[in-house]
Amino acid sequence: MSTKRDQDRIELLQGTLDLLILRTLRLGPAHGHAVAKAIERGSEDVLQVEQGSLYPALHRLIKRGWITFDHGTSENNRRAKFYSLTARGRKQLAIETGRWDKLARAIARILRPAAQE
Amino acid sequence: MTRDRRPLDSLDDDIRDHIERETQDNIDRGVPPDEARRQAMLTFGNIALVMEDTRAVWVPAWFEQLEQDVRYAFRTFRRKPGFAATVILTLALGIGANTAIFSVFEAIMLRTLSIQAPGELFFIAHGSGDRAAPGSNSPYFERIRARTDVFAGVTTYVKSTFKVSGGDDLEIAQGQFVTGNYHAVLGVPMILGRGFASADDRGASGEPVAVISDRYWARKFSRDPEVLGRTVTIDGRLTPIVGVTAPNFDGLDPGSRVDVTLPLSALDASRFVARHDGWTDSPIVARLTPGITSGQAASAVDAVFQQFVSEPQNVWLRKIPGWDHVRASLLPAGRGTAGLRNQYASSLRALMAMVAVVLLIGCANAANVLMARGTARAKEVAVRMSIGAGRRRLIRQFLTESLLLALIGGALGFAFARIAIAAIAALVGTGPTPILLDLQPNATVLAFTLVLSVLAGILFGLAPAYGCTRVDLASALKGAGGPVREAGRRWSTRQVLVAVQIGFCVLLVSGAGLLGRTLRNLETRGNGIDRNNVLMFSLDVRGTLLRAEQLPKLCDDLLARLTSRADVLSGSCSRNIPVNSRGNARPLDVPGSPPQPLNARLVFTNMVTPEYFRTFGIRVVSGRVFDARDSARAGNAAIVNRAAARFFFADENPIGRTVHFFKDESNPMTIVGVVEDTIQWSLRQEPPMTVYTPLAQLREPESLVTVALRTRQDPLALASSVRPEVRALSADLVVDYVRTMDQQIGATLVRERLLAMLSSAFGVLALLLSCIGLYGVVSYDVARRVRDLGIRLALGAPRRDVIRQVIAGALTVSSIGMLSGIVAALAATRLLSSLLFGITARDPLTISLAASLLMITTLLASYLPARRAASLDPVAVLRAE
Structure with a gap:
């Protein structure tokens, strides 16, 4: 059910959505739509988030205690959940970021020689 | 506030909000509103799936499906209440019978005493193997008591009756004399006052004090909180009451009660054998020192015993028949003395086996009904399968239904059991020698009923669940009815189930017959006296x-x-x-x-x-x-x-x-x-x-x-005048245990009466259930063969041939069952041998009577459907095709 608009968009790797949500929320509380938009914009529209898949991920993070939520009133006067990072989530983000950097370096090392040939 | 904190609340609002924002973004980009909304939906993905996935984060998927299945099952029950009621009632009877018997089994065979750490308590027993029994005399008791290295405490008790007078009535109370450390060693919970201290058991120096039981406190003193310090005259001595034991403590002999407890020092020394030339059956009870195993304690005890009987003044003990090589050992005392257990063990085991059979018969019935339902639901199953429901999912749905039925049946059975238990309690708990049993429902019994219900639900639900989900989609959807017609198969599963039922039924009915005749044999046994009047x-x-x-x-x-x-x-x-x-x-x-x-x-x-x-x-x-x-x-x-x-x-x-x-x-x-x-x-x-x-x-x-x-004339008419007559002679005499010879004989046959009564009740129940099962199968068979029978009738077959054919079919099924039942009865009734009297477990008359009874039941159960078959209108039947 992907939008077939742009051929050059990349589907998100499994598990990386969690990391992106945590990273996004580090900037401050946001509601679901804003998180999705932030991820898309932050990646200059390269990363394609099927917006719906955001919700199971958000709830998974709430369950783990990495983020929490509050009811707030948004600009158009509608009640919406505002998600925010917890102290544990902040710590987790550091760990996950470190892990991601390691993974990215490792993959790059493998791919670079191949790319030179 | 807490409600607000539940993340799943207003999930749909969150999603709607999300989509509206996206739509608005799109509109802001210049997309026309309709298209903007369509694109927003597209970007979001499958809303239903998202909601399900999100919920699954919190609620496991199986739980949600279970909820669906339960709701669906209840809808099904409501649509066909007759079917659900039949199954529930059948199971309730079976589970109820099991719960009732298990309650008694638990109370007599499993229940531990309500005292502190009963597992650490042991009786000192003497004798070899199964024949080892507790016993003691005073010097020997002192030797065991001295082994403080292995025992944290050692006590003993001597059962007795007491003459208690309060005001102008004199009565006999049940009681015991105990050592001063009795309450402390056993850890008897007290609800008022204290248990004995060793100072209470100091020879003739002080006046005796008494501890009474909760029951006696309630009966004699109406639970007067001021009872401590009051004195009662026990065997002619003024005795102050110092404590009341907690409910459910009735000494160490299950089934009997202890009203009054006195210190051993109040006992006439000649009765607790103090001299070296006696041996009593008063048990020595010991609590292990922490860290000592029962094996270590047993060898210490045997050493004491061997030393004791080798001393010249005790050598005579070896001369007791069978005592030449006797050893001392430990018997677990956590459940009290074994008297009542030994008396009822084989009876209760037989009854447990019987009720298990009743439940199996009930399960067969339930399975049969469910399968008949399955036939009717073939179309529904086919529809669900064709829109993609997996077979496993459907089997789970069917099992959920049967488990629900079983649980409802179990709950109802628990209520039925209370009625049966009341009847059992009335039988054993009254009369001249009542057996004291606490048959209130407890956690063990409740757990038993629950586990049994679940097992029954799986047992009777599994076959129908597999059978009913094996449908031929094409023909079922076309409405040709029924699952795959069992062409070529001579016996359907349902017929096999009925045959099994009949077999079990023969087993139960002949068992009941044997026990009933045993009771009769004992009741009418010539005993050398004229028992009347x-x-x-x-x-x-x-x-x-x-x-x-x-x-x-x-x-x-x-x-x-x-x-x-x-x-x-x-x-x-x-x-x-x-x-x-x-x-x-x-x-x-x-x-x-x-x-x-x-x-x-x-x-x-x-x-x-x-x-x-x-x-x-x-x-x-x-x-x-x-x-x-x-x-x-x-x-x-x-x-x-x-x-x-x-x-x-x-x-x-x-x-x-x-x-x-x-x-x-x-x-x-x-x-x-x-x-x-x-x-x-x-x-x-x-x-x-x-x-x-x-x-x-x-x-x-x-x-x-x-x-x-x-x-x-009637001896009971005289019963009330006995006391005044005796009183007139002397005010100190106590009349106790007034009964007729008939009542006395009845009291000795309580166990036999219990067995006969319960086994015949279970026999009747089994007959009834099998009758229903048979009727169901024959009716179903007739319904299935309507066209077949219609053609026969149209071709001029006499109606009585049709009747005969239907009944013959039923008789074939039940004969096979009956034969296997007889074989099983011949093998299994030997379990009853020890309970029988004047009759052998293979008594041919009893077994053939049971078989005849089943034959009659078969005829009764198949006659109605046969009549229905014979009164078919061939024209109507053929036109309906």
Whole structure:
């Protein structure tokens, strides 16, 4: 059910959505739509988030205690959940970021020689 | 506030909000509103799936499906309430029967005493293997008590009855004498006051104190909170009450009660054998020292015992028959003494097996009904499968349904069980010798019912679940009805189930028959007496007589008083009574007869007043009964029964011969008469050799005699006048245990009556369930063959041929079941052997009666459907095609 608009968009790797949500929320509380938009914009529209898949991920993070939520009133006067990072989530983000950097370096090392040939 | 914190709340609002924002973004980018919304939806993805995935984060998927299945199941039940009710009722009866029997089983066989850490308590037992039994005497007890290295505490108790007077009524209370550390060693919970301290058990120095039970507190003192410090007169001594034990503590002998507990020092020393020449059955109870294993303690105890019996003054203990190589060992005491358990173990096991069979029959019925339903639901199943429901998912749906039915049935069964338990409690808990059982529902019983319900649900649900989901989609959807027609298969699963039911039924009904006939055999057994119109009561003379010789005089006075009444034909006093006596056995010496081993010469002894034989209706075979000649000062006379005469004198005439009891040469007795044999120990045992001596010649003090009266009419009519008559003679005498001979015999047969009553109830239940099962299968068969039968009738087959054919079909199924049932009965009734009397477990009459009963049931169950088949209108049937 992907939008077939742009051929050059990349589907998100499994598990990386969690990391992106945590990273996004580090900037401050946001509601679901804003998180999705932030991820898309932050990646200059390269990363394609099927917006719906955001919700199971958000709830998974709430369950783990990495983020929490509050009811707030948004600009158009509608009640919406505002998600925010917890102290544990902040710590987790550091760990996950470190892990991601390691993974990215490792993959790059493998791919670079191949790319030179 | 908490409600607000639930993340799943307003999930749909969150999603709607999200999509509206996206739509707005798109509109802001210049997309037309309709297209903007479409794109927003597209970007979001499958909303239903997102919601399901999100919910699954919090609620496991299986749980949500379960919820769906349960809701669906209830809808199904509501649509076909008759079907659900049949299954639920069937299971409720089966589970109820199991719960009821298990409640009794738990109370008698499994329940541990409500005291502190019952697992650490052990009885010191003596004997080999299964025959090891607790016992003690005073010096031995002190030796065991000294082993503080292995035991944290050692105590003992002596059961007794007490004469308690409060105000102007005198009554007999059940009780015990215990060591001063009894309550502390056992860890008996107290609800008021204290248990004994060792200072309470200090010889004659202080006055005795008493601890009473919760029940006695309620009955005698109406739970008066001021009861501590009040005094009661126990056996003539003023005794202050110092404590009340918690409910559910009734000493260490399950089934009996303890009203009053006194310290051992209050006991007349001669009764707790203090000397070296006695051995009592009072158990020694010991609590292990922490860290000591029961094995270590057992070897320590055996060392003490071996040392004890090797000492010169105790060597005689080895001479007790079977005691030459006796060892001391430990028996777990956490459930109390084994008397009641031993008495009921095999009966309860048999009953548990029976109710298990009843439940299996019930499950077969339920399975049958579900399968019939499955046929009707084939179309529904086919529809669900064709829109993508997996077979596993459907099986789970079916199992959920059957489990729900089983749980509802279990709950209802639990209620049914309460009714059955009330009936059982009424049978064992009343009468002259009630068995005290706490049959209130408890966690163990509840867990049993729950587990049983779940197992039953799976058992009867599995086959239908698999069977019903095996449908031929094409034909089912076309409405051709039914799952794959079992063409070519001679026996359907349902027929097999019914055959199994019938087999089980034969098993149960013949078991019930055997137990019923056992009861009848015992009730009608000739026991040497005339049991009609005999009233008996116990007379407690403790503390009222100064010398032993006074008892015969008292008896004479009392009997003179009672027999002067117009409604009394004769009366007697005796130490023992026929049928159910504790009695003593002593070896008899007959000078001049060939030597016999001691064991073979044991005779039952009884001391009686002259009218004893007339009162109980015991026939005099030859010679005379006692009379005025056999007074206290006269030479000793004796009467023997026929068994003793035959054994000791064979063909010779015993009258005039002189005999004496073992080691009692100084008191020779002359035999003056021979009387008919009477049963003495129990109705299952043969009459023992018996020697009667005159009560007038009593030489040792006796505290209890039984007075028997032969009445002109209903003996119970006299029961209420007994107490005033005795009271008029002496205010100190206590009348206890007033009962007729009929009641006495009834009381000895409580277990047999319980077995007969319950097994026949289960037999009837099984018959009823099988009847329903058979009826269901035959009706279904007829319904399935409507077209077939219609054609036959149209072709001119006589209606009675149709009836015969249908009934023959049913008979075939039930005959197969019956045959296997008979084979099973022949094999299984041997489990009952130890419970039977006067009949063998393979009694052909009983088994054939059971089979005939099943045959009749089959005919009844198949007749209605057969009639229906025969009254089909062939034209209507064929037109319907």
